[in-house]
Amino acid sequence: MARLKTGTRLKSAVCNTQVMVVAAPDADVDCSCGGHPMIDAAATAPEGLSISPEAAKGTMLGKRYVDADGKLELLCIKAGAGSLAAGGVALVLKEAKPLPSSD
Amino acid sequence: MNLMMLLEMAVSGFGDRVAVRSGAEQLTYQQLFDAAGAAAAELEASRCENAALLDVNSLAVPIGLFASAWAGRPFVPLNYRLADAEIEALAARIAPSFLVAAPERAGALAELPGTTVVARETFLRRVLGAPGREPSWPMDADAIAILLFTSGTTGAPKAAVIRHKHLVSYIFGSVEFGAAGEDEAALVSVPPYHIAGMAAITSSIYAGRRIVQLPGFSAEAWIETARRERITHAFVVPTMLGRIVDALAAQSDTGLPHLRALSYGGGKMPLPVIERAMELWPSTDFTNAYGLTETSSTIAVLGPEDHRAAAASDDPAIRRRLTSVGRPLPSVEVEIRGPAGGRLGPDRHGEVCVRGEQVSGEYLGTKSTLDREGWFPTRDGGFVDADGYLFLDGRIDDVIVRGGENMSPGEIEDVLLEHEAVADCAVVGIPDEQWGEAVAAAIVLGPGRYATVEDLQQWVRDRLRSSRTPQRIEFRDELPYNETGKLLRRRVKAELSGEIP
Numbered sequence: 001m002a003r004l005k006t007g008t009r010l011k012s013a014v015c016n017t018q019v020m021v022v023a024a025p026d027a028d029v030d031c032s033c034g035g036h037p038m039i040d041a042a043a044t045a046p047e048g049l050s051i052s053p054e055a056a057k058g059t060m061l062g063k064r065y066v067d068a069d070g071k072l073e074l075l076c077i078k079a080g081a082g083s084l085a086a087g088g089v090a091l092v093l094k095e096a097k098p099l100p101s102s103d
Numbered sequence: 104m105n106l107m108m109l110l111e112m113a114v115s116g117f118g119d120r121v122a123v124r125s126g127a128e129q130l131t132y133q134q135l136f137d138a139a140g141a142a143a144a145e146l147e148a149s150r151c152e153n154a155a156l157l158d159v160n161s162l163a164v165p166i167g168l169f170a171s172a173w174a175g176r177p178f179v180p181l182n183y184r185l186a187d188a189e190i191e192a193l194a195a196r197i198a199p200s201f202l203v204a205a206p207e208r209a210g211a212l213a214e215l216p217g218t219t220v221v222a223r224e225t226f227l228r229r230v231l232g233a234p235g236r237e238p239s240w241p242m243d244a245d246a247i248a249i250l251l252f253t254s255g256t257t258g259a260p261k262a263a264v265i266r267h268k269h270l271v272s273y274i275f276g277s278v279e280f281g282a283a284g285e286d287e288a289a290l291v292s293v294p295p296y297h298i299a300g301m302a303a304i305t306s307s308i309y310a311g312r313r314i315v316q317l318p319g320f321s322a323e324a325w326i327e328t329a330r331r332e333r334i335t336h337a338f339v340v341p342t343m344l345g346r347i348v349d350a351l352a353a354q355s356d357t358g359l360p361h362l363r364a365l366s367y368g369g370g371k372m373p374l375p376v377i378e379r380a381m382e383l384w385p386s387t388d389f390t391n392a393y394g395l396t397e398t399s400s401t402i403a404v405l406g407p408e409d410h411r412a413a414a415a416s417d418d419p420a421i422r423r424r425l426t427s428v429g430r431p432l433p434s435v436e437v438e439i440r441g442p443a444g445g446r447l448g449p450d451r452h453g454e455v456c457v458r459g460e461q462v463s464g465e466y467l468g469t470k471s472t473l474d475r476e477g478w479f480p481t482r483d484g485g486f487v488d489a490d491g492y493l494f495l496d497g498r499i500d501d502v503i504v505r506g507g508e509n510m511s512p513g514e515i516e517d518v519l520l521e522h523e524a525v526a527d528c529a530v531v532g533i534p535d536e537q538w539g540e541a542v543a544a545a546i547v548l549g550p551g552r553y554a555t556v557e558d559l560q561q562w563v564r565d566r567l568r569s570s571r572t573p574q575r576i577e578f579r580d581e582l583p584y585n586e587t588g589k590l591l592r593r594r595v596k597a598e599l600s601g602e603i604p
Contacts (some may be wrong), residue, residue, distance in 0.1 A: 004459070007104050007244050009267060009417040020104070022275060041242075061116050062280025075275060077112055094277045099432065100406040101289075101310070102366045102392035103338045 004029050009077070014031035014051045017080030023070035033059070036081020055090075057083040059067045065091035104244035106172040110136055110308045111238060112336050113434070113460070116281045116311065123304075123314040124288075124332070125162050128253050134231075135165060141233030142170030142226070143240075144374050149219045151201035153250070155179040157190060157212075158205040163223050164295045166201055166230060168249075170181045172267070173240045176201075177247040177592055179262075180295040182242040182254075184586065187211050193252060193260065194218050244268035249301055250467060251396050254585070262467035263396045265298075272460035273302070273399040274309050274513060276434030283312035290337040292317040292325055297371055297587050302400035303338055312336060320586075321352035324479030326359070333361040338392070340369035340588025345376045348383065348596070368392035368401070370588035371513070371525050374426060374520050375549065381414055393428035393493070395481060397472075399461040403437065403493050417567040420488070424518060432480040435459030439487055449489045452498055452511065455481045503532030505540050509570055512592075518543060520565050522559060524552035528574065529582050531596040543599040547581055575599060 004024035008054060011018045012033035018041055019031075024037050031038045035052025059065070061079040066072060073094065074084060084091040104415040110132065113122070118133040130138065146154050154171040156163065156179070164180070171178035179197055181190060183205060190212065195202065197218030209222035214342055221229075235499055249268045252260040259308040289307045291314055293299045307314045314331045317324060328334065339347070344367055351357045365380070365387050372391065388407035394400045431437040439447050439453040441507060447453045456478045462471045464479035473479050484496035496502075496511035503510050512530035519528045535541035548554065554562075556576045564572045577599060583591040597603045 003368055007272075020108075020275075054181070062112060069258070077108055078115070097433075098279050098282060099277055100366070100388060100390040101306070101312075101336050101364050102277065102368070102390055102401040102404050103299055103306050 001027060002044060003032070004031070004072070008075075010038040011041045011045075011078075012080050013037065013039055013045040013081050014049050015080030015082040016078055016080035017076065017082055017084070019059075019065070019074040019084070020077050021063065021073075023071065023073035024101050029072055029086050031074070032085045032088070033080070037090075055083045055085060056081060060093075063064045064094040064096075066094045067091055104239050104240055104267045105246075106248055106270060106305065107139075107142070107169060107238070107240045108206065108271065109274060109305055110139065110169050112280060113308050113311060118287065119315045120311060121164055122308060123162060123316065125160065125316040125318075128162060130162060134552055135169065137233060137235040138162075138166045138230045139169035139173055140236035140238075140286035141230040142166050143173035145226075145238065146170060146174040146176055146201050147443060149201045151176060151199050153177050153179050153197040153200040155181055155194070155197060155200045155202040155218075156204075157181045157183055157202060157208055158223055158295070159183060159318040160291060160295060160300070161223060161317075161318065162231075163203050163226055164300075164316070165308070165314070166316075168301065168304060172229075174249060175243075175246060177250045179250045179252075180300070181252065182296045183294070184210070186410065186519075191215060196262070198392075208514060211481070218343075218348040227438060230316070244271075245249055251298060251301075253396070261469075263463065264465040264467055265301075265399055266462050268299070269399040269463045270305060271462050272434070273401075274305050276459075276461060277432055278306050278309045280309055281311045283310040284305075286333070287335045288313040288315050288318060288332055290315050290325065290329055290332070290334040291337060292320045293340065293369070293587065297598075298394070298396040298400050299340075299521075303581060322346040329359050329362060334359075335361055336364045337362065338366045338368070341367060341372040341376060342370070342584045342588040344380055345373065348376060348379050351383060352379075359387070361603075362387050364388045364390065364407075365390050366390040368394065368592060369586070370584070371428055371497070375423060375526055376412070381410065391428055393495070395483075396433075397406070397462070397479060398457055398459075398481075399434065399463060399465045400563075402435045402457050402459070402461075403428050403431045405453060423494075424492055425548065427488075427494045429493065430491050431457075431493070432459075435461065437487070437493060439485065447486075450486055452484060452486045454497060455483045455485045455493070455495070457481060485511070498592075501531070503540050504544055505532070505535070505570060506538040508570055510542070513544065515544070515563060515567065515571050518563055519546065519559065520555060522562050524548050525559070526550075526552070527582055529590055529595045530593060531599060533575065533596065533600040541574045542571060543575040545577055545579050545582060545595050545599060547579050548567075
């Protein structure tokens with residue numbers, strides 16, 4: 001369990017997924033990917049873990065994933081085979097609301 | 104966070120697509136990534152602290168921007184209109200630096216102290232086609248990504264600081280990754296030393312939209328390139344749009360059939376120019392983008408639907424939105440503050456203040472201009488209407504104080520521009536013995552249009568308080584703008600005050 005800061009990068013312990021925290025609630029969150037806790041992007045993954053079958057839907061590059069109340073938002077900066085969850089509840093793909101191109 | 108994240112994502116998402124085209128040369132995202140890596144090695148070897156560029160748009164601009172991020176050095180695009188002596192003064196402030204210079208400038212600047220000067224072609228020859236490097240760049244979000252020197256009309260130029268966290272937050276907050284179709288191409292004609300030039304590169308790369316560079320702006324070259332390269336998106340400053348519209352009006356074919364979206368900003372858009380552009384290209388989506396260097400580009404947009412609704416409406420409150428800069432991006436907050444710092448409600452005029460992750464509000468060597476809650480006072484005056492649309496009055500420093508009454512030039516200019524004979528105008532305060540300042544206006548009449556000084560004074564008097572009626576009106580063939588579309592108000596003021604003929 002940890003308090004997340006926007007701009008923090010996390011990676012999966014079991015697949016290639018990497019995310020950046022775009023929005024975080026003012027509370028402790030435990031993010032997981034592929035059924036295992038995510039770790040700091042610079043850390044070394046523990047050995048011997050594999051993706052849980054119930055968390056293997058994969059992540060998509062450049063997509064945003066949010067929790068039910070939208071307070072936690074993760075941006076996928078590297079895609080992988082595991083799927084994201086917070087507190088054991090799967091995160092869902094956020095609908096893109098495109099802004100007009102301004103530059 | 105590092106800008107390189109944006110390019111790295113583009114490489115894994117669509118590395119074989121063309122990222123940027125300049126004349127006959129082009130780079131895919133993968134090639135741009137490899138060139139940035141090779142250029143970063145050059146920067147590291149040179150032991151420079153800053154990576155500068157003194158040149159028009161070329162492949163060296165995106166390569167230099169990303170190489171700087173890779174090597175953990177600020178990228179400093181310099182204004183190529185400055186003379187050698189002015190460049191020398193700026194170079195002294197960023198030494199030791201690595202400077203990529205336009206071929207015609209490199210020779211004269213070769214001896215700059217603490218500066219490794221490399222001509223553009225030499226630089227490109229060294230880094231293009233180099234083998235790829237293992238990705239490794241610093242992830243310090245607080246490191247400086249870009250330094251942009253202000254124009255320095257009020258003293259020595261200040262260097263606005265944009266950190267990686269500001270620009271990356273701006274892109275994540277305003278652009279959807281890979282959203283561009285393979286046929287999309289963005290024409291970049293703003294110079295690299297303008298924040299819009301930097302934003303255009305980073306936005307387009309993250310969206311996956313091919314960048315087509317125009318080295319220097321002329322209306323003819325812009326139109327020709329837009330047609331030849333099937334440009335779908337472009338950003339222009341108001342003076343550019345005015346010239347494009349004029350140049351097209353003189354041609355038999357006024358169409359730009361591929362142009363889906365045209366955004367504009369960087370200065371106040373004259374209403375007649377945007378109205379003519381919307382008539383010329385009815386199927387193009389127009390977007391007005393408001394932002395400052397200190398806010399990492401755009402903070403508010405007036406989108407295509409707003410443009411169409413305003414143009415089609417008879418309701419003055421809706422119609423006037425064509426002169427609005429729209430609503431804040433979802434990722435920033437905007438509020439209007441009074442002189443004492445209190446927050447003002449709808450329709451009340453005050454200072455535009457902005458807060459958000461993309462807001463830097465910082466200059467090199469001075470403390471942040473953000474207040475304790477993170478708000479940046481823009482020094483732009485304006486108000487927000489009841490529906491949340493932001494209207495700008497102009498720079499607060501340009502406010503005219505006549506007999507103790509504050510008036511913004513923008514309000515009077517808007518009224519003058521509604522007169523059918525007026526194509527462009529500038530209102531300034533000039534010294535006045537009785538009132539302290541008096542209202543004066545420089546007017547450009549539309550082609551074949553006519554109005555007298557008395558007509559225009561009466562026009563303003565009928566619509567605003569009589570104190571706002573310009574006491575002096577002079578006619579001009581054109582108003583002075585700089586190359587990025589900023590009205591040189593100081594010059595108009597000096598002319599109308601009789602300080603310069």
